[in-house]
Amino acid sequence: MPITDRTAPRPAVRPWVDEAVRRLRADANRSADTHLVRLDLPAGWDVDVYLKDESTHPTGSLKHRLARSLFLYALCNGYLHEGTTVVEASSGSTAVSEAHFARMLGLPFVAVMHRRTSPEKIALIEREGGRCEFVDDPGEVYDVSRAIAERTGGHFMDQFTYAERATDWRGNNNIAESTLGQLSMERHPCPTWVVVGAGTGGTSATFGRYFRLHGLSAQLCVVDPEGSAFLPAFAGEATSGLPTGSRIEGIGRPRVEPSFIPEVVDRMIGVPDAASVATMRFLRDRVGISCGPSTGTAVYAALRLACELREQGRSGSIVTLLCDGGDRYAHTYGSPGWVREQGWDCEAYLPVLGRAWDEGVWDEGVWRDGVPAR
Structure with a gap:
């Protein structure tokens, strides 16, 4: 019986992912x-x-480490590709850092946050090219983030689930x-x-x-x-x-x-x-x-x-x-x-x-x- 090659044709995503990982690692190295x-x-x-x-x-907070780790985790698990919209539920600092790395990789970024978030943090997110979506109830950030990711064909980074596993402890x-x-x-x-x-x-x-x-x-x-x-x-x-x-x-x-x-x-x-x-x-x-x-x-x-x-x-x-x-x-x-x-x-x-x-x-x-x- 002949051996059948069942490898499905895949888009040429690896070169972009490899370059994205290199940029993030280079940022850490310098x-x-x-x-x-x-x-x-x-x-x-x-x-x-x-x-x-x-x-x-560089992005002014502890969350710089976390954001880099979350991006590397998402890239190496195949969640991010060229053009993917990145969505995050964040009270501010994680969103600032993720917006920074999204801009570095040329990806759209949306932050979902409580309306009380400080205007200084909102300005920093927008300066990095991110867009802010506001909710009145802090508990709404998860569902709104998932909905935006689904609507845009993007990826919900979900720091509250993946922070402990994205960081190499x-x-x-x-x-x-x-x-x-x-x-x-x-x-x-x-x-x-x-x-x-x-x-x-x-x-x-x-x-x-x-x-x-x-x-x-x-x-x-x-x-x-x-x-x-x-x-x-x-x-x-x-x-x-x-x-x-x-x-x-x-x-x-x-x-x-x-x-x-x-x-x-x-x-x-x-x-x-x-x-x-x-x-x-x-x-x-x-x-x-x-x-x-x-x-x-x-x-x-x-x-x-x-x-x-x-x-x-x-x-x-x-x-x-x-x-x-x-x-x-x-x-x-x-x-x-x-x-x-x-x-x-x-x-x-x-x-x-x-x-x-x-x-x-x-x-x-x-x-x-x-x-x-x-």
Whole structure:
């Protein structure tokens, strides 16, 4: 019986895909790593706190790494071809980075986001050639993104599902490998805690898996803002009604996303929204660091952990991320008038931050179990 060649004729897509992959890898090859900044805490502390400054990426945020990984994942799995419309559900920073890479590859890009997204981020997406579609309910972004992808014959990148698998957590200069390498000559080279927020859950999955792969004693703390589904689910708590979704851009979700891997998380801390914004202001005024609100969320918890270590008489280091710069939020979180309109009393948290920074003492009169005491 003759052998039949059943190979179906396929369009000549490989040359375009090969060139697209080369461009993305070349971009990574010519990019320097981001800085690990040690905060200047009072003399005599045996606890160090570091910020991994992801705002220095070409697209200005932590999501630059994720966006590149998502594009490589989609290309190597055959989801993207010449002319494919790329669609993403994003609160802003991922969309900015994906729009950048879509423009690099000559692909149309559409971002689906909540209407409250900061105008600065919208302008950055449009500057990169992307188009923005807005929804009133944060939970609508998934279905609207799928519908646009289907209508255009495009591809829904779906960061909330694919972030944890698109990133190579085993190595390849991921954020965990980079951070631990930069700590190698510090006095506490293995961090006691790494503190990150969860939007997709991809960053927390990368750190948690990397610690286990290399047998590191470091622990992972994930911070969560008000209204997010991650912390209640992690704690096994019943919630009254559905989570409303986060008002802190970039972290917190109205549902537990598929990319969030709770099994690699050691601890979660809830941070009030007003505390996140107060920390943003504190870092700007006291330290000269401009950052977004999700960085404020993480630093607030990192300082709490530093005070816990000092209270226990333990030494160590704590690392968190500077996810993006404050210039993206000048008309929202950086505007006192806008903040007042949200009903946030940031003043109540500034003394907590000041005492933690100056004395290494956490004031339980204001904070108790992740929420402000009343």
